[in-house]
Amino acid sequence: MGGITGLLILIIIVLIFTGTHKLPKIGEGLGRTVRNFKRSLSEPDEIDITPRTKDQDGKNGQPPKQ
Numbered sequence: 001m002g003g004i005t006g007l008l009i010l011i012i013i014v015l016i017f018t019g020t021h022k023l024p025k026i027g028e029g030l031g032r033t034v035r036n037f038k039r040s041l042s043e044p045d046e047i048d049i050t051p052r053t054k055d056q057d058g059k060n061g062q063p064p065k066q
Contacts, residue, residue, distance in 0.1 A: 014026070
């Protein structure tokens, strides 16, 4: 089972479990997921992993100067 046959069986199973009235919502969610995934591949990471130094208070301060 592969290719078109497997895809058709999968679509039929999804229709049985969700019904036809939820199909547009599923398609919208899938499209949004693919769009966000493509955007995440092209944009740089937004997470700052720079280590922070300890202040005299013991609290985290600014990142070390280089």
